[in-house]
Each structure stands twice: as C-alpha cells, then as structure tokens.
Amino acid sequence: MEDKNKRPSRPASSRPSGPNNARRREDLPARGGSSNRAGAPRQTRDGSDPRGARPAPMDREQSRLRPRIFEPDIPDEITGEELDKSLRAELLSLSAENAKVVARHLACVNLYAEDDPQRAHKHGVAAAHHAGRLAVVRESAGYAAYRAGHYEIALKELRASHRISGDVSMWPVMADCERGLGNPLKALNLAGSDEVKRLAKPEEIEMRIVASGARRDLGQFDAAVVTLTCKELKNEQEEWAVRLRYAYADALEAAGRKEESQEWFAKCAEIDTEEATDASERCL
Template sequence: MRAELKGLPKDLADIVGAHIWAAGQLVDEDPELAFRHAEAARRRAGRLPIVREAAAETAYAAGEYAIALREFRAIRRMSGGDQLIPVIADCERALGRPRDALEVLAELDPKTKDMWLRMECLLVEAGIRADLGQRAEAMRLLQAAISRKVGPPFGQARLRYAYANLLEEEGDVEGAREWFSSAAALDQGAELDTSDRIAQLDGVVLPDFTPDEEDDDESEGDVGDESRDTEVEPEDSELEGDEPEADEDDEPEGDEDDEPEGDVGDESRDTEVEPEDSELEGDEPELQVVEPELDFEPEPQLDLEVEPEPERDVEAEGVDDEQLSEDEPSGADEDEERAAEDGGVAEEEQD
C-alpha cells in the first residue's frame, strides 16, 4: 500500500492510508462504516487502484451494488485481467440484470488455468440460471464441477453447498441433507452454516438471538449491576483524588474541628468504607443497604435544642431574686418603723 501512495504528498498519503486501513479492518464487522472510510479515501485519491479497490469491495459488502459495479469496472479498465469478472457479474445479477451478468461471464478466457476463478464464475452462473428458472441447467453445471473434483477443498465445499441448496428448494430433503453433510466435511474452517441448515432440515428450531434481545437478557439477568456500576465510579475517583468530598470521608477521626458533626457521622462513614472495599475486591456488595442511613442524622438537632435551656433557668432565677428583694424590708425601713412606734409611746405618756 505504501508503494502505491508514494506519489501523494506525505500528509495526504497518511490520511488516505488511514482510511484504507480502517476500511479493511471494518469490512467484516461493519461494512457500512468501512464503505464510508473507503469513500473518504476515494474522494482524496480516486485515481489510485488500491483506493478504487477498497471502495469497490466495501460497497459490495455493504450491498451498494451499483457503486460496487462502477468501481469494479473502473479497476478492471486500469489493471486489466479477468479476476473481477465473477464479482462484476454478481453485481449485475444483484441489480436484476441476469442477461447482462451472463454476458460478463462470457468474457472469461476459456483457456484460463485459474481453477479458483473458473469455480467462482461457475457458482455465479448457477445462481443466475436458478434466478431465470433454469434449475435443471444450474444443477447440471454444479454436478459436472463436483464430479471433476478439481479445486481447493473449500471451493468443493461451496459447490456442494450450492447443490444442496437447490435440492432443498426442489423439495428433496434427504438429498439436501446428504450434500450439506458432504460440504461440512470439506469445510475445514467451518465458514459455511452447514450445521444450521442440517438442523433445520431435521426439524430443529434454532433460537434467533438478535443483538437487542441479547442486551435485554443481560440487563434483566444481572440485577443490581447498574447500582454497582454507579458505586464503583465514585470509588475509583476517590482513589484517584478527583472528588474532594470523598477525601473528607477518608480523613481520620481526629479532624473534628473541620466538621462539627463529625462525631455523629463517624459510625456511618465506617460502615460505608467496608462495602466500598468489598466492591473493589470483587465481592458482592451485600452492604449496600447501609446507604439510606445517610439520609437522616437526628443527633445534631438534639444538641441545638439543648442550648437554650440554661437561659430559661437563668431568667427564672433572676425573677425570683427580684421578687425576694422587693418583699424583704431594708434596714432604713426598720428604723423608721421603730421611730414611729417610739413617738406614739411618748404621746401616750404625755396624755
């Protein structure tokens, strides 16, 4: 790839190369995204064969057969050869033009010794014949190729698989099962779904697991996973020192001046540390029920109510002292009373 990108400026070559690499990595898992990467590379360097090839292959995988046909034809004009005849014919077939597809297959050199190329063209032609309603001709082509036993094992497996598929469409269940089994024996990499096809012929109902159903099953089966995930995140941030509130919880008990309510919440904080440690070690967080205790703290309210009580006692005592001081006679008042009594006695004596 680097050799073909040498004619581009370095920055442009890096961008185009990155898009081509991404397209190659994603073509099997996400063909549509791979196709977008290839199109991005084609817009920047559409004259390079490697770029057009990436665009054609990803478009074919993504089901964009019109674009794939255009790109494959352009590549064949630039590079020549017959290697792209099978995919070009298959694109014509996918676009609903079987006659044009047969004309493309007729362009294959009959003297070619490339057995893989010949086998690919034969498989495409058999499919086209079946689409046209010529099932007998399609089966004859496949039978002739199978009887010659020429080509790699996986190619022979594909021939048998196609033949078994036609037999199943014709209603020959036993024959289809036999040929699917024969294809499975030659499919060393288990790339074909022969086991599933045999199971279906035997009446076995296979479960259909879609990605959405698998996600729902996982979410329903793992009860409490979301709560554990939400608890683990702040614990990790506490270990990294991202949240200051977590640092206050981890401070020693001696720092009581910073928080007046520290004496009240020490026990609850100690209970919090235990489930956090168990979760970090991978144990089940059975102590999660401790969390609701943090929602109420009654003791600080009791302390606030006790404070005004001494003031009420002092006021009461002050009132009693004043009343006592008013009721008790002073020393001057006693002298006046005695003088008045003496004056009264003197007047009585004079009389």
C-alpha cells in the first residue's frame, strides 16, 4: 500500500562574443593572472511548506532549475592533480566529487590554453558552471574566454571574480575586453579608475599599454605616445620592459615619428633576448 505520509524524493541537481582578429599583438595585455588559474547561482528552492517538505521534481517550476550546459570531454589521464596545491586548496569548499570535476576542467583550461583556446574556453565555462561562487574559478574562466576572443563573456567572468574577491589584477584585461568590444572610452574609464592605484607594477604597465591602444582606437595618436611616456622605459631588467618598449616604438610609428620609432625598436631588440617580438626586424 502506498504510504501517504512518505516525503517526496529529493530531485537530483541538475553560460557569445566576438573575436577581434585584426588586433595587434602589442596592443593586448599579457595573459594576466597565474597560468594555473583558470556560474550559475545555486539552485533555488521554491514552494517548501512549514514542515520542510519540497515538491516532487515534476511539480517544480522548470525555469528555476539550473540549466544544463555542454560538458566538454576530459581526457582520462587528466586527474586535477596537475593544478598547484594552492589552487586545489581553494576548491575544498566544494563537495569532494564536485571539486574533482572542477579541478579536471581547470587543468584542461591550462592544457589547451595555447594550442586550442576555444576548447580551453569551453572547459572554463564548465568549471564556472560547477563552482560559480569561487573567485579563482571565475577568473580562470574569464582569462580563457579572453584568450579565445570572447570578450563579452570574459568581462562577465572577470567582473564576477572581482566582486567576490576584490582583486584588481585583472583590470587591464577587462579594459582590453572593452576595446575588443569596440568601447575604447569604457577602456579609458577603467584605466582612470581608482582601482588602478592598487595595481602591481606589471599590471600597471599593461594598463598603460591598453590605454595607449584605446587612444589609438580613437585616432588620438599623439596622446597614445604620451600615455606610454614614463620613467619605466629606462628599465631593462623586468619582464614587462620588452612589451613597454615595443608598444612605445609602435605608438611612435603610428604617430608618424618614424626616426624615433626606429630608435626605440632598436632599444627593444637590445633587451628582447628571447625574440618575443619582431623589434629586430622593425628597427632596420
């Protein structure tokens, strides 16, 4: 006989964009954030009565269920242990099963970041779907979307990460996403915000490069040069020095200052020992 007092069974719990391929490499900020870093809100409950009983799955409002997403395949050999211990530690607030799924997706974000950014992006979306309340996961998803050229999604994810953690290190990438979306004025607004004062030197330099690019987007070529005119151009040791000199030389060339441009391409080539740029060719 059917037990009329039996509680209903608990239901099982069940994120577009436009690449700007014509963008110059020197205008883009470095892929910020840790290379080891890579949502939907929690499923809400409705209709619960004073006794705590919940409607059976068939009675629940379907629009309130978390939508299913495309889950990209994860190679069997990827276990999630490939991530840094510090990153895996940030997943401990998740259930053990969910933490493993998220860790494996984040490992795939790193695995495909360079060779297959679109695939990496899909894994970023999946990770954020499973752990949307974790800043590090939203940040990883944002950077993956940025590398794949999905600037609108990248902005959404990076803004979410900032809201959760208060970290501003992704500010230059957010500004460049605005450029990618055709919003140079919004990029400049970000570059002039109070948050920029909190940036570490590498991110500060990247923001200068992005802001200079935004000036060029607006046809303000002399202003683009001024934006990059700083004492840091004398630096020869830091990793960002090559990018800064290259961007400065390129801005000079765009402003029609050919002789000065050649000089700075040569100065860039002097410290670009790994030939990360074509400065040696452009100074000829």
